[in-house]
Amino acid sequence: MNIEELMPQQPEGGAEEQKKQSPLVSLEKDLELYADSLKEVAVEVMMEGITSYPIFVAHQHTVSIGEVILDRKELNTEWTIQASTFEEFVEKGIISPEKKTLFMKSYKKPEDFMCIFVIVPEGANFIYYPYKKG
Numbered sequence: 001m002n003i004e005e006l007m008p009q010q011p012e013g014g015a016e017e018q019k020k021q022s023p024l025v026s027l028e029k030d031l032e033l034y035a036d037s038l039k040e041v042a043v044e045v046m047m048e049g050i051t052s053y054p055i056f057v058a059h060q061h062t063v064s065i066g067e068v069i070l071d072r073k074e075l076n077t078e079w080t081i082q083a084s085t086f087e088e089f090v091e092k093g094i095i096s097p098e099k100k101t102l103f104m105k106s107y108k109k110p111e112d113f114m115c116i117f118v119i120v121p122e123g124a125n126f127i128y129y130p131y132k133k134g
Contacts (some may be wrong), residue, residue: 023120026078027058031114031129034070034081039131041069041083042110053086053107055126059119065092084117 031038042054057066058079066084070077086103089095094117095103107115113128 023060023078024118027116027118028129030058030072030077030079030081031116032132033075033077035114035131037070038081038114039111042114045083045085046110051085051087052110053104053115054110055084055086055089055115055117057082057084057117057119061119063119065089065094089117 038056041056045051045054055066056069057063058081060072060079063082065088066082068080069083070081072078072080086095086107090097090100108128111131113130116127116129118125118127
């Protein structure tokens, strides 16, 4: 599966909205706001045995992976977050079978870091963002 299949639609808001700031600046702000909710979801899916590798998908488009848990329109934020799993990423071909072991070895402790698959028009990549200590 390639990036075009994940995000078939253009972002809402037009070009002037895109020029405001680097998307990662607004993503960091939203992740700070979402952190407690994301940690709760990650712990819950692990405790229920759904996955040992929760992945959150951050986007400003419509994407076809995971389930929406935090909608930017409802929350008046910049980014929508969808919950997914390592297994779904493998099933959809985003993580190739030969990269499975490498991904699992590099996956950071989900109690301390959220695994975010960030999708922007230029492409997509995994980032790990720490939960607040406390």
